[in-house]
Amino acid sequence: MTAKPKTVLVVDDSVFMRDIIKDIFGAGGFSVIGEAGNGVEAVERYKELKPDLVTMDLVMPDRSGIEATREILKADTSALVVMCSAHGQETMVMEAIEAGAADFIVKPPRAEEVLAVVRKVLGVA
Amino acid sequence: MAVTPPDSARYLALYVAEAAEHLEALGRDVVRFEQGATVELVDSMFRHAHSLKGMAATMALEGTEALAHRLEDLLERLRADVHRADATAADVVLQAVDVLFTQVRAAAEGRPLPDAGPVVGRLAALTASLSPGEGPSGAAPGEAQPAPPPAASSLGPEAPTPGRVAVRFHVSPGASQPAVRGFLAYKRLSTLGAVVGLEPALDELKAGRLPPRGIRLELETSAPEAAIVRTLRTVAGVELEAIGPAAAPAPAVATSAGPERVAPPTIRVRAELMDAFLEHAGELLLATARVRALSRGVPEAQRPPIDEALDRLHLLVKGLHDEVMRARMTPVTLITDRLPRAARDIARLRGRDVELVVSGDDVELDRALVDALAEPMMHLLRNAIDHGVEPAEHRRAAGKPPRGRVTVAVSRQRDRVVLEVRDDGRGIDVERLKALVSARGLASPEALRAMSEREALLLVCLPGLSTAADVTQVSGRGVGMDAVKRAVEHVGGTLELESRVGEGTTVRLSMPLTVAVVGLLLVEVAGETYGLPIANVCGVVEVSPGAPAPGQGAPLVAWGQGVVPVHELATLLELPSSQTPAKGSPFVVVEGERARLALAVDRLLGQHEVVLKALARPLDLVPGLAGVTILGDGQPVFILDVARLTPT
Numbered sequence: 001m002t003a004k005p006k007t008v009l010v011v012d013d014s015v016f017m018r019d020i021i022k023d024i025f026g027a028g029g030f031s032v033i034g035e036a037g038n039g040v041e042a043v044e045r046y047k048e049l050k051p052d053l054v055t056m057d058l059v060m061p062d063r064s065g066i067e068a069t070r071e072i073l074k075a076d077t078s079a080l081v082v083m084c085s086a087h088g089q090e091t092m093v094m095e096a097i098e099a100g101a102a103d104f105i106v107k108p109p110r111a112e113e114v115l116a117v118v119r120k121v122l123g124v125a
Numbered sequence: 126m127a128v129t130p131p132d133s134a135r136y137l138a139l140y141v142a143e144a145a146e147h148l149e150a151l152g153r154d155v156v157r158f159e160q161g162a163t164v165e166l167v168d169s170m171f172r173h174a175h176s177l178k179g180m181a182a183t184m185a186l187e188g189t190e191a192l193a194h195r196l197e198d199l200l201e202r203l204r205a206d207v208h209r210a211d212a213t214a215a216d217v218v219l220q221a222v223d224v225l226f227t228q229v230r231a232a233a234e235g236r237p238l239p240d241a242g243p244v245v246g247r248l249a250a251l252t253a254s255l256s257p258g259e260g261p262s263g264a265a266p267g268e269a270q271p272a273p274p275p276a277a278s279s280l281g282p283e284a285p286t287p288g289r290v291a292v293r294f295h296v297s298p299g300a301s302q303p304a305v306r307g308f309l310a311y312k313r314l315s316t317l318g319a320v321v322g323l324e325p326a327l328d329e330l331k332a333g334r335l336p337p338r339g340i341r342l343e344l345e346t347s348a349p350e351a352a353i354v355r356t357l358r359t360v361a362g363v364e365l366e367a368i369g370p371a372a373a374p375a376p377a378v379a380t381s382a383g384p385e386r387v388a389p390p391t392i393r394v395r396a397e398l399m400d401a402f403l404e405h406a407g408e409l410l411l412a413t414a415r416v417r418a419l420s421r422g423v424p425e426a427q428r429p430p431i432d433e434a435l436d437r438l439h440l441l442v443k444g445l446h447d448e449v450m451r452a453r454m455t456p457v458t459l460i461t462d463r464l465p466r467a468a469r470d471i472a473r474l475r476g477r478d479v480e481l482v483v484s485g486d487d488v489e490l491d492r493a494l495v496d497a498l499a500e501p502m503m504h505l506l507r508n509a510i511d512h513g514v515e516p517a518e519h520r521r522a523a524g525k526p527p528r529g530r531v532t533v534a535v536s537r538q539r540d541r542v543v544l545e546v547r548d549d550g551r552g553i554d555v556e557r558l559k560a561l562v563s564a565r566g567l568a569s570p571e572a573l574r575a576m577s578e579r580e581a582l583l584l585v586c587l588p589g590l591s592t593a594a595d596v597t598q599v600s601g602r603g604v605g606m607d608a609v610k611r612a613v614e615h616v617g618g619t620l621e622l623e624s625r626v627g628e629g630t631t632v633r634l635s636m637p638l639t640v641a642v643v644g645l646l647l648v649e650v651a652g653e654t655y656g657l658p659i660a661n662v663c664g665v666v667e668v669s670p671g672a673p674a675p676g677q678g679a680p681l682v683a684w685g686q687g688v689v690p691v692h693e694l695a696t697l698l699e700l701p702s703s704q705t706p707a708k709g710s711p712f713v714v715v716e717g718e719r720a721r722l723a724l725a726v727d728r729l730l731g732q733h734e735v736v737l738k739a740l741a742r743p744l745d746l747v748p749g750l751a752g753v754t755i756l757g758d759g760q761p762v763f764i765l766d767v768a769r770l771t772p773t
Contacts, residue, residue, distance in 0.1 A: 061663070067537060085302070088440075091447060093305045094331060097312050103361060104309070106301035113301065113361075120361040 005031040006122055009049055011042040011065070012057040012084060021055055021084070021109055028115040039063025043071045046079065053118055054081045055105065058092050066096045073100045080121050084109070139393065140184050141233040147173040148229065149462065152222050155215050156465045162203070162210035170218070171200040177225065188238035189228045195248040196221045202255045209255055217247050219466075289321065289371035290346060292353060295339035300362035304333030307340055310363045313356055318346025322371075332448075343371045399453055399492065406446040410734070411755060413442050418756075443734075454489040457535050457542070460499050461486040464506055464533055471510045478517050478528045479510050485535035490542050490638055497616045498544065498636070501609040505546040505632050506531065508606070513550030513630055523627065525549070541660065542638055547631040553624040555581045562587065582622040586610040617751060645754070645764060647730035648713060651700040654730060654762050656754065661767035663714045663721060665729060682723045684714050694724040697770050698749070715767045724770070735762075 008030050012018045015037075022032045034049045036042040040062045046054060054072065058065040069081045083104040085093045093104045102121045105114045151173040158166050178193035196218065203210050221244050228238045294310060296303040307330050311323065322343030325334055344353070350368055357365050413435070420431050461483050468481040514520075514529030521527050532547045559573045562584050573581070586606045609632075610620045618636040637660070644659035666682055681688040691712060695701070712723035735754035751766035 063538075070537075085305075087302075090302055090305050090331075090333070091451060093302065094308050097305070097309050104302070104305060117361040120359055123359065 005029055006052040006124065007031050007033045007049070008118075009034045009036065009042070009045055009051040009054045011036045011039075011045075011054060011060070011068070013037050013060040014057075017057070017084075017107070021114070024109060024111045024114050025118075027111065028118075030118070039065060039068035039071075042068040043075070046072045047075055050076075052080065053122060054079065055084050055118075056081050056096075056101070057084045058086075058089055058096065066092065066099055069096055069101050070099050082118060082121060136184065137233065138395075140180055141229055142393070144177055144180055144189075144229045145226070147177045148222050148226050152219065152466045153462055155218050155222065156469055158210065158218075159212065159215045159469070162207040164204060164207055167200055167204040167207055167210070171197060171204060174200055184232070186228070186232055186238065188241055189225060189232070192221060192225055192228070192241045192245060192248075195245050195252070196225075199248050199252045199255075202252050206255065214251060217244070217251050220244050221248060288346070290344045290350060290353060290368065291322075291371035292342045292344060292357070292368050293339050293366040294342075294357060294363050295366060296335060297362045297364055303335055303362075304331060306360070306362045307335055310357060310360045311340070311342060313360055314342055314344060314353065317348045317353060317356060318344045321345045339366050394452075396492065396496075399449075402449045403446075403453065406442070406449045409442045410446055413439050414733075414756070450491070453492045455492045455495045456486070457488045457490060457495065457544075458486045459495050460502050461533060461535065463499075464502070467503060467506060468510060468531065471507055475511050476516060477510055477514050479514055480528055480530050481506075482530065482532045483534075484532070485537075488535045488537050488542055490636065494542075494616055494618075494636055494638075497612055498634070501612045501634070502533075502544065502546070504605050504609050506533070509546055509548035509550065509630070509632075513548035513552075515551050519551075537638075538635075542636045544634045544636065545631060547629065549629040552626040552628050552630055553582060553585065553622070554626050555624075558582075558584055579622075582624055583610075583620075585622070586620070645733045645735050645762075646713060647733055647756075647762065648694070648724075648726040649728040649730055650694045650698065650726050653700070654756075654760065655694070655698075656733070656735065656762050656764040657713060657715060657724075657767055658751065658764060659732065661715045663716055666712045666714060666723060682712055682714075684721070684723065689714055689721045689723045691723045691725055694726050694770075697724070698765075715770075735764075 008025050010018050010021050010025070010032055012021065012035075018035050018037075022035075025032050030053075033051055034045045036045045038060045042054070042056065042060075042065075043063075056065040056069055060068075063071075065083060069083070072079045072081060080102045081096075081100070083093050083096045083101045084107060085104055086107045093101075096104070103117050105117050151170055154166055154170045154173070158170070174193050174197045178190055178197060181187075181189035181193055199214070199218070203214060221241075224239070224241050224244050228241070231238050292314065296306045296310075300306050311320070311327070311330060314320070320342060322341070323330070324341040325336060330340065346353070353368060354365060357363065417435050417439070420428070420435060423431060464483060465481055468479060471477075472479040509531045510529070514531065515523070515525075517527040520529065530549045532545070534543075534545045534547070536543050536545075555578055559576075559581055562568050563570055563573055567587050568584070576584075586609070613620050613634050613636070616636065618634055621633045621635070622630065623633070624630040645656035646659055646662050646665075647654055647656055649655075664684070666684060680691045682691050694713075710725050710727060711729050712725050713729070714721055714723045733756065735756070749766050749770055750763055752764045753761055754764060755761050
């Protein structure tokens with residue numbers, strides 16, 4: 001059975017971080033179909049690409065990850081947004097979860113943890 | 126059990142706070158009730174009246190107890206026959222609520238309770254007229270309730286009687302941020318029903334204090350256990366330990382004794398105590414910064430352990446400060462919940478037909494801001510309905526729908542909360558406004574001519590003008606705009622107006638999320654240090670600007686995909702410029718009031734988190750200053766109000 005790979009939009013203001021996350025997804029059999037470097041772009045790209053999942057950095061210029069998450073969920077209540085947080089940002093992640101984020105991963109991202117989380121979220125464990 | 130007078134003082138504050146909450150909720154219910162009565166709604170109203178009655182009895186406030194009791198009687202009767210609920214009923218209930226409010230206030234101030242005779246009479250008369258046999262349905266109070274009208278069926282499908290399920294799970298060892306994992310699982314489970322028990326308490330859970338025996342959650346839900354298990358499985362990093370039916374729920378009548386009804390425990394804290402916490406946490410931050418500054422004098426070899434200890438201290442203090450800030454966050458519903466009732470009253474009084482739409486009330490902001498904004502928001506609402514929205518016949522004549530529309534929208538934008546009050550009324554006639562300002566000698570004709578439309582609209586905020594009765598006709602904006610503007614600016618907010626004649630007016634308040642801690646970019650200009658709020662800073666550029674075309678305005682610097690105009694910060698601050706203009710000096714690109722601009726500064730001094738101190742007179746009158754702070758080395762630094770640095 002070869003299911004179509006699940007599609008992912010990676011949002012982070014750091015190109016470096018986006019690359020790392022993209023590589024993890026690539027190795028895990030996901031297809032990264034888009035990237036965004038800020039919250040405004042994230043919302044636009046989401047609407048355009050309709051990915052199965054979004055990874056969302058918390059702190060970005062031009063609209064925070066939490067704001068962008070709210071916007072995306074407003075546009076599509078079934079959107080699956082996984083927050084990318086760093087140590088010390090627990091409170092913000094909880095705020096994002098309150099806003100409807102599906103789950104979270106922690107920077108620096110560990111491949112097995114990232115994949116375990118997104119597989120759970122997508123129900124493809 | 127009545128509280129004897131000597132004791133009652135201890136409970137009075139709590140009584141007043143809680144009674145006011147019930148009355149506010151009851152008032153909100155009435156407004157919804159007017160749009161369509163349902164059994165659920167009347168039930169809710171009944172519960173509020175009932176709770177108040179019990180509290181008043183405990184406080185030996187007989188007048189309030191008696192009035193609440195009468196209200197309860199009426200609501201009980203209405204519940205049995207909601208179809209007979211009408212505008213008269215709503216009016217009487219609101220009147221009772223208002224009298225109850227005055228009684229609660231009187232109790233708070235230790236005055237005798239105002240007489241409730243007339244409203245008690247109206248309540249009794251209405252209750253009698255709704256007696257069984259008087260109407261089409263003869264159901265007696267307490268009997269089976271009629272099915273809710275179709276309007277209420279959208280509230281949800283008929284759910285089977287919910288049961289209680291106890292779930293025990295733990296966060297997998299080694300999971301990152303276990304507190305957030307636990308919270309996520311809690312959050313996910315709470316979508317299935319009502320969480321009626323949680324161990325550890327939510328605050329403990331969020332703070333990461335997870336007991337080794339795992340997290341125990343009790344859910345009142347109609348979802349089958351299998352669904353709960355499935356839901357928990359979608360959360361990575363948590364493991365289910367046990368699931369099973371919990372102890373039967375306590376019967377509804379025994380709620381006061383129900384030991385399980387302790388969902389997330391909360392305590393009430395006096396507001397001034399919260400202020401003191403914040404003040405102290407802020408001072409701790411400053412003190413830590415001061416110690417760090419002093420430690421720079423220590424010989425290099427001894428620095429590492431000191432730095433390490435300081436890092437730890439800073440982390441702890443910062444954590445404490447964040448927690449205090451979080452505890453102060455209050456839902457904006459404290460303001461917006463009052464608006465529908467107020468809108469109704471104003472519209473009735475002024476004979477307007479107005480629909481109020483409130484959106485975005487899930488936003489939270491600092492308690493101090495909620496307090497500061499309550500009155501201005503009410504003012505803006507009053508203005509929008511009273512002075513903005515025209516009477517129905519005028520609207521019809523102008524080809525508008527007879528019913529006016531006022532929208533209150535709250536949204537979070539980056540580090541700010543934006544509150545917008547928009548009406549579709551007559552709008553502000555800028556030319557006539559200018560004429561009026563000129564006639565009153567509040568501005569020179571030249572100044573008025575030079576004004577942009579945006580500036581001219583703000584003329585309605587001129588103190589000498591806004592109390593004038595004739596402004597109402599001219600501007601569609603009436604009293605107290607100066608007070609609104611002052612109140613908003615006092616807490617670091619800004620006010621903007623947009624208006625079109627015949628189409629309506631929008632007032633936009635942009636507020637900081639919190640009042641206390643701001644991130645600053647420190648810059649040096651003409652030998653002085655100034656702070657620019659990080660919230661306004663888009664970035665920093667360190668290149669020479671493009672050569673300015675002679676006499677063609679400000680030079681430009683490349684930024685992102687475009688260019689932004691460069692301005693000397695020294696010039697904007699009217700300081701002597703210490704350098705030849707912008708020769709390789711750094712630029713800070715900021716979000717100005719209308720557009721981005723690049724501020725040329727002499728030096729960048731780095732980023733700091735500081736506790737904002739309000740400016741004392743007369744400094745608070747200086748435009749362009751947002752506040753002051755004390756740096757770690759004891760040096761005071763002015764914080765610039767970037768939005769208002771816009772060059773003229």
